[in-house]
Amino acid sequence: xxxxxxxxxxxxxxxxxxxxxxxxxxxxxxxxxxxxxxxxxxxxxxxxxxxxxxxxxxxxxxxxxxxxxxxxxxxxxxxxxxxxxxxxxxxxxxxxxxxxxxxxxxxxxxxxxxxxxxxxxxxxxxxxxxxxxxxxxxxxxxxxxxxxxxxxxxxxxxxxxxxxxxxxxxxxxxxxxxxxxxxxxxxxxxxxxxxxxxxxxxxxxxxxxxxxxxxxxxxxxxxxxxxxxxxxxxxxxxxxxxxxxxxxxxxxxxxxxxxxxxxxxxxxxxxxxxxxxxxxxxxxxxxxxxxxxxxxxxxxxxxxxxxxxxxxxxxxxxxxxxxxxxxxxxxxxxx
Amino acid sequence: xxxxxxxxxxxxxxxxxxxxxxxxxxxxxxxxxxxxxxxxxxxxxxxxxxxxxxxxxxxxxxxxxxxxxxxxxxxxxxxxxxxxxxxxxxxxxxxxxxxxxxxxxxxxxxxxxxxxxxxxxxxxxxxxxxxxxxxxxxxxxxxxxxxxxxxxxxxxxxxxxxxxxxxxxxxxxxxxxxxxxxxxxxxxxxxxxxxxxxxxxxxxxxxxxxxxxxxxxxxxxxxxxxxxxxxxxxxxxxxxxxxxxxxxxxxxxxxxxxxxxxxxxxxxxxxxxxxxxxxxxxxxxxxxxxxxxxxxxxxxxxxxxxxxxxxxxxxxxxxxxxxxxxxxxxxxxxx
Numbered sequence: 034x035x036x037x038x039x040x041x042x043x044x045x046x047x048x049x050x051x052x053x054x055x056x057x058x059x060x061x062x063x064x065x066x067x068x069x070x071x072x073x074x075x076x077x078x079x080x081x082x083x084x085x086x087x088x089x090x091x092x093x094x095x096x097x098x099x100x101x102x103x104x105x106x107x108x109x110x111x112x113x114x115x116x117x118x119x120x121x122x123x124x125x126x127x128x129x130x131x132x133x134x135x136x137x138x139x140x141x142x143x144x145x146x147x148x149x150x151x152x153x154x155x156x157x158x159x160x161x162x163x164x165x166x167x168x169x170x171x172x173x174x175x176x177x178x179x180x181x182x183x184x185x186x187x188x189x190x191x192x193x194x195x196x197x198x199x200x201x202x203x204x205x206x207x208x209x210x211x212x213x214x215x216x217x218x219x220x221x222x223x224x225x226x227x228x229x230x231x232x233x234x235x236x237x238x239x240x241x242x243x244x245x246x247x248x249x250x251x252x253x254x255x256x257x258x259x260x261x262x263x264x265x266x267x268x269x270x271x272x273x274x275x276x277x278x279x280x281x282x283x284x285x286x287x288x289x290x291x292x293x294x295x296x297x298x299x300x301x302x303x304x305x306x307x308x309x310x311x312x313x314x315x316x317x318x319x320x321x322x323x324x325x326x327x328x329x330x331x332x333x334x335x336x337x338x339x340x341x342x343x344x345x346x347x348x349x350x351x352x353x354x355x356x357x358x359x360x361x362x363x364x365x366x367x368x
Numbered sequence: 369x370x371x372x373x374x375x376x377x378x379x380x381x382x383x384x385x386x387x388x389x390x391x392x393x394x395x396x397x398x399x400x401x402x403x404x405x406x407x408x409x410x411x412x413x414x415x416x417x418x419x420x421x422x423x424x425x426x427x428x429x430x431x432x433x434x435x436x437x438x439x440x441x442x443x444x445x446x447x448x449x450x451x452x453x454x455x456x457x458x459x460x461x462x463x464x465x466x467x468x469x470x471x472x473x474x475x476x477x478x479x480x481x482x483x484x485x486x487x488x489x490x491x492x493x494x495x496x497x498x499x500x501x502x503x504x505x506x507x508x509x510x511x512x513x514x515x516x517x518x519x520x521x522x523x524x525x526x527x528x529x530x531x532x533x534x535x536x537x538x539x540x541x542x543x544x545x546x547x548x549x550x551x552x553x554x555x556x557x558x559x560x561x562x563x564x565x566x567x568x569x570x571x572x573x574x575x576x577x578x579x580x581x582x583x584x585x586x587x588x589x590x591x592x593x594x595x596x597x598x599x600x601x602x603x604x605x606x607x608x609x610x611x612x613x614x615x616x617x618x619x620x621x622x623x624x625x626x627x628x629x630x631x632x633x634x635x636x637x638x639x640x641x642x643x644x645x646x647x648x649x650x651x652x653x654x655x656x657x658x659x660x661x662x663x664x665x666x667x668x669x670x671x672x673x674x675x676x677x678x679x680x681x682x683x684x685x686x687x688x689x690x691x692x693x694x695x696x697x698x699x700x701x702x703x
Contacts, residue, residue, distance in 0.1 A: 229620050240620025252609040258642045261616050285564050285575025307593045309569040
């Protein structure tokens, strides 16, 4: 009887200890939507090695810069890049002022929402579509266009606002890095003012840490006050080679961690890892046809080919969405 | 006797109280190099009114953006703008590679350090001089040129490094604003990479908060690694209308306080004050021939004319260096 009581007490104690450890482990998992495995471990190890004061790879807080691509890295990009869908949806407004564009490409394809043409759109046409639909308005007017679009546009597959299609595991990663005093920058091919309207709220990244493609801008007067007029002309397309150039210009420091998903991010990842010290380059690979999409080398949208080869050579971290992520979107329940 | 002792004790107490109040007042003066008066009071009142939680003009920390011009506002600019002196000093190196420039303007004037010509240089020649001497090298190479220049160049009047010619009262103002959780940006007409080499150290402003004029930049390979090559061609001249444009691009927020000294800052000050709420626009007026220089409406360097008229109309704060500042440079003793 005495012995039984001791054993019971021991079992109870063991159970309590177990429960406490378990709840601590759960509570302290900074990346709950990531499956345990090598990839998750590499992220955690990297953060530990640059933040621990005892580490030989320790990086001072001011130098903990992390740069994230947006389309395909922080949110989805199918059936077409969401910023392009926004430009497509603005076209009906543009042709009211410029009816001659109705029968001209790429505007006709945009008016017909012809996804096949739009997916195969060439670089010059893409820039024309974006600059013409985004330009000829003040920054303030453009921002209200973005807000309006965000409140009415629905993603065709999920019938939800586009901002619902952000990746839950990446949101956790942003939080995890911030908790470790990283300064997060978005370095997107999307328009800088398009991004700033919603990315501040959705990702918690302030406007001064959002870098994107830029239109030429002119200072004008509106109702006697200064205003910034966006011209229908690109100043800078923030993609591929453009990303390291913008990073140097806006940040003036080299990131120690960079996150992308396509060949448009290759140069940014090379730039971040081209110095000594512990560096993290991470590629999100779209492998989950069921929950998201599956594509890489042959894709027109989110083309991932050279960057995948370089990832293999440089041993960059390639995230497999299907294997590594418990959930993709915040609205999907966990498996 | 008893009465005398009480009086003595009272006197002693009064003296102690006085001494304590005095030392507290001195210790708590955030702007010790500023003479007491309306201008100093207006700065302190502005800061109190946007930071006090009870104030109807309270501004959240994230929106406390202050933008500072550099040349003439944070450091001197005579006999010629220091960034131009840097370009002048680089010319002898440039003509080794390009001897044909020796007899061409503005290079010949630069080689002869012909201050009269250089002071009257027109805009196009100025951009040519800067872009040719600053371009055709990587960011890294350019940064070492700046470091080398800073370590050898001496200001002709004071025989000191140029970075000694910063304004002590303005350094205190930077500290004071930072202590009140302002985020300080430098918005200079000087080259962004020239500024970043030393302004981080001298002003304590991190590189990502330094905005300046930019050269076109290209991503290249050097020894198998990516490098950023600055081309001998302007991308953006960050002056006058350029300042609000850059502020929107880099910061994405409107400053609530802006500091300048010339017509090149007029648009920035107008931009900062064109909204409702308490705003501070401050102009440093060079009135002290003895300790610094005295100039404004007719000057070629630091031309202050339209902005002075606008300051009168808008009741901006015009700092009179001679009257408002106890010291100008950190190395000068107080009057």
